[in-house]
Amino acid sequence: MSVSMTCVRAIxxxxxxxxxxxxxxxxxxxxxxxIFVIIPLIEFVALPASASRTLRTGDAxxxxxxxxxxxxxxxxxxxxxxxxxxxxxxxxLTTPIRREELLLGKALAAxxxxxxxxxxxxxxxxxxIDLFAQPVVASALITVPGVLTQLFFTPLICGWSxxxxxxxxxxxxxxxxxxxxxxxxxxPVILVANLIAFNAIHPTLSMVIIIAAVMLVLDGIGWxxxxxxxDRERLITHxx
Amino acid sequence: MSTQKVVAPNxxxxxxxxxxxxxxxxxxxxxxxxxxxxxxxxxEVFGFLGPNGAGKxxxxxxxxxxxxxxxxxxxxxxxxxxxxxxVEIRQRIAIMPESPGLYLRLSVAENLECFAGLYRLxxxxxxxxxxxxxxxxxxRANDLCGKLSKGLxxxxxxxxxxxxxxxxxxxxxxxxxxDPVAAREVHELIDGLRQRGVTIFLxxxxxxxxxxxxxxxxxxxxxxxxxxxxxxxxxxxFPAVLLVRTLVxxxxxxxxxxxxxxxxxxxxxxSGAYILTVSDTIVAAPTLTRALVAAGADVLSIAESHHSxxxxxxxxxxxxxxxxxx
Numbered sequence: 001m002s003v004s005m006t007c008v009r010a011i012x013x014x015x016x017x018x019x020x021x022x023x024x025x026x027x028x029x030x031x032x033x034x035i036f037v038i039i040p041l042i043e044f045v046a047l048p049a050s051a052s053r054t055l056r057t058g059d060a061x062x063x064x065x066x067x068x069x070x071x072x073x074x075x076x077x078x079x080x081x082x083x084x085x086x087x088x089x090x091x092x093l094t095t096p097i098r099r100e101e102l103l104l105g106k107a108l109a110a111x112x113x114x115x116x117x118x119x120x121x122x123x124x125x126x127x128x129i130d131l132f133a134q135p136v137v138a139s140a141l142i143t144v145p146g147v148l149t150q151l152f153f154t155p156l157i158c159g160w161s162x163x164x165x166x167x168x169x170x171x172x173x174x175x176x177x178x179x180x181x182x183x184x185x186x187x188p189v190i191l192v193a194n195l196i197a198f199n200a201i202h203p204t205l206s207m208v209i210i211i212a213a214v215m216l217v218l219d220g221i222g223w224x225x226x227x228x229x230x231d232r233e234r235l236i237t238h239x240x
Numbered sequence: 241m242s243t244q245k246v247v248a249p250n251x252x253x254x255x256x257x258x259x260x261x262x263x264x265x266x267x268x269x270x271x272x273x274x275x276x277x278x279x280x281x282x283x284e285v286f287g288f289l290g291p292n293g294a295g296k297x298x299x300x301x302x303x304x305x306x307x308x309x310x311x312x313x314x315x316x317x318x319x320x321x322x323x324x325x326x327v328e329i330r331q332r333i334a335i336m337p338e339s340p341g342l343y344l345r346l347s348v349a350e351n352l353e354c355f356a357g358l359y360r361l362x363x364x365x366x367x368x369x370x371x372x373x374x375x376x377x378x379x380r381a382n383d384l385c386g387k388l389s390k391g392l393x394x395x396x397x398x399x400x401x402x403x404x405x406x407x408x409x410x411x412x413x414x415x416x417x418x419d420p421v422a423a424r425e426v427h428e429l430i431d432g433l434r435q436r437g438v439t440i441f442l443x444x445x446x447x448x449x450x451x452x453x454x455x456x457x458x459x460x461x462x463x464x465x466x467x468x469x470x471x472x473x474x475x476x477x478f479p480a481v482l483l484v485r486t487l488v489x490x491x492x493x494x495x496x497x498x499x500x501x502x503x504x505x506x507x508x509x510x511s512g513a514y515i516l517t518v519s520d521t522i523v524a525a526p527t528l529t530r531a532l533v534a535a536g537a538d539v540l541s542i543a544e545s546h547h548s549x550x551x552x553x554x555x556x557x558x559x560x561x562x563x564x565x566x
Contacts, residue, residue: 010357014343014350021345091341091400094304095358096331233307237267237298 003104007097011105019075019113026113029074033067033121041125044141045132055140063197064122064150068157069186072114076165077182079106080235081172090236099230104223107162114158122150149208156215161186163222170230173238255318257282257408257439258303263312265298272298274463276312280456282407283437285430287444287454289549291557294461296443297338300410303441305329317407331359334406338413338443340397344386348377348396351385352403359404371399374429390417398426409433412443427453451549465556474547477555479504480521481545482528484514487538496535500527515545 019025040063047055083089092102126147129138164185165178172178195201203211258280265272273295280286290296301307303316305326314321317332342351349368356364372378375395380388385396394417401409411430415423430440430453444450450457451470458467466473489512490496497506497516502524506516518524521544532539 004360006360007358010354013357014346014354017350018343018345086344087339087341088343089341090306090337091335091355091397092358093306094330094333094335094337095355096327096360097358098327236301236306 004098004101007095007101008105008108011092011097011102012109015106015109016112019109025075026117029071029113029117030121032074033071033117034124036067036070037064037121037125041128044129044137047134047137049134049136052134052136052140055137059143059146059149059203060197061125061141061146062149062193063190064125065153065157065193066186066190067121068114068118068154069161069189069193070183071117072110072158072161073165073182073186074179075113076107076110076162077169077172077178078175079103079110079166080169080230081175081178082169084173084235085175093232093236099232100223100227103166103227103230106166107159107223110162110165111155111158114162115155118154118158119151122154152212153215156212156219157186157189159219160189160215160222163219163226167222167226167229170226170235255315256280257284257318258286258314258316258441260299260303260314261312263299263302263314264310265295265302265307266310271295271462273460276460276464278458278464278467280439280441282439283434284455285434285440285442285453287442287450287457288460289444289447289450289457289553290460290465296460297412299460300335300412300441300443304333304335304410331404332406333408333410334401334404335410336397336401336412336414338416340393342385342393342396342400345384347382347384348372348388348399349381351396352400355400356403361404367403367405368399371402374402375399376425391419391422394418395422398429406438408439408441410441410443413445414442415444415446415449423449447548447550447553457549459553459556461557466552470549470552473549473552477552478547479517480519480524482516482518482521482524483541483543483545484516484528484532485512485540485542486514486532487540490514490535490537496531496537497528500524500531503528 044060080089083092126142129141133141161182165182168181168185169178172181192201196203256279258278260276260278263276264274266274276295276299278286288296288299298307302309303314303321305316305321305323308323309321316329319325319329319332321329343354346354349372352368352371353364356367361367368381369378372381375398377392377395377399380392385393388396394414398411398414401411414430415426418426427449430442433440440453442450442454454470456467456469457473459465466476468476493506493508493514497503497514502518502520504517504519506514508514516524516528525542525544529539529542532542
């Protein structure tokens with residue numbers, strides 16, 4: 001099966017236009033991300049210089065990998081059930097677009113603002129730590145491997161969260177329910193990220209590479225799996 | 241509205257534009273429609289009528305590959321209705337659903353641009369411009385759909401259905417919500433499309449609209465109750481009737497009407513007019529005229545009584561009501 005990038009692009013552009021016109025979507029994503037970081041950030045800023053020794057043994061900022069696990073759920077959960085509720089899904093499904101193309105367009109459109117918010121909030125946290133925390137605390141928290149991990153894993157985790165959310169969206173009949181269930185899909189990632197942040201897990205380079213490879217595969221499988229579960233008839237008739 | 245810029249549809253024209261052969265769809269125990277068979281030619285406007293819940297929308301969804309039939313077969317735009325042909329069939333058809341289903345935060349042009357992309361149209365800008373002019377919305381291209389009236393949204397939905405120059409166009413209540421002038425413009429547009437060889441499958445509750453536009457109609461109430469040209473259905477369902485009006489009542493109408501060739505029976509209605517049931521109006525009318533003149537009647541008019549499509553519809557649906565099927 002060949003994927004028509006024209007169809008993918010049409011959906012992608014349409015979605016981004018809708019995000020732009022509805023400022024509350026991006027604002028909501030940003031607020032959720034800021035709520036997620038604000039208390040730990042205050043604590044980091046308030047840490048005494050003596051805390052830097054403990055901080056050097058782990059990656060305290062790894063907990064921020066929870067942001068790409070949660071934030072995409074708010075847009076991706078709307079992808080199918082939202083269109084269905086506003087009556088726009090049926091006209092789209094009567095066009096030659098394949099379900100794989102429709103879902104890929106939706107996923108890419110959810111990925112872009114999610115990445116932007118996740119990276120922006122991460123940059124904001126780094127800037128605050130650099131400006132307001134004790135210099136030794138800042139140098140213990142902001143490390144090159146930590147930043148690279150964040151940069152590299154954020155899209156992978158976003159991908160996972162997006163496919164879980166779209167999967168929920170294709171099966172759900174209510175937008176709010178879909179969003180709540182989708183957030184639950186990010187919990188395994190948050191759990192692992194927090195175990196790393198609290199020094200319960202000490203990831204090695206090889207472990208990180210393996211996890212990244214697994215997530216990459218999961219993102220690819222997610223696309224195919226959600227496409228398979230996308231049932232035009234059930235979505236249109238609400239029966240089956 | 242103008243159809244001058246709508247280009248000729250796709251070239252493959254062997255066989256019917258649409259056909260269904262014993263097509264059925266069930267949802268569990270519930271029958272949506274059953275044993276539906278018909279053939280529709282290219283360039284034909286086919287009216288699909290029936291009460292709410294009769295299975296009209298499900299039939300359209302089945303023919304447009306959105307849902308799979310439970311049994312039977314069909315061809316759409318010359319292609320067999322099987323999942324493998326889904327993309328190609330959808331490339332050749334267009335649907336205007338009853339609910340416009342527009343993205344309300346996007347402008348008219350942005351909505352159409354999205355769908356031009358989904359149809360993979362290379363010349364999207366020209367097509368959008370053409371479609372908007374066809375529905376008289378060229379001046380509203382940059383308006384947000386959320387700010388348009390219901391009637392204007394309906395027109396945008398119609399413009400969207402015109403984008404891909406479909407071979408087969410499914411129109412579900414195309415004039416719902418439109419004022420009389422706009423509805424007439426849509427009728428003219430449909431006429432223009434018919435002349436260009438586009439097959440139109442028109443679902444409507446407006447029987448006068450179906451009568452005015454459709455070459456043939458089908459009446460569905462889970463099963464097909466009737467199919468044919470409105471005139472043929474009239475002949476099948478109702479006997480021919482001649483209506484005679486005279487200045488003063490006939491002294492002995494039975495003497496005048498009884499025994500006339502092709503006149504089966506007669507009665508007088510409350511207004512004093514005589515209603516004659518005839519087997520053949522061509523035979524009955526001249527002899528009736530001669531008999532009235534011979535009887536010295538002051539004839540005001542002799543006319544064939546015309547049953548509307550609504551009469552046909554009500555006759556068939558009333559049968560179903562009596563049979564307890566609705």
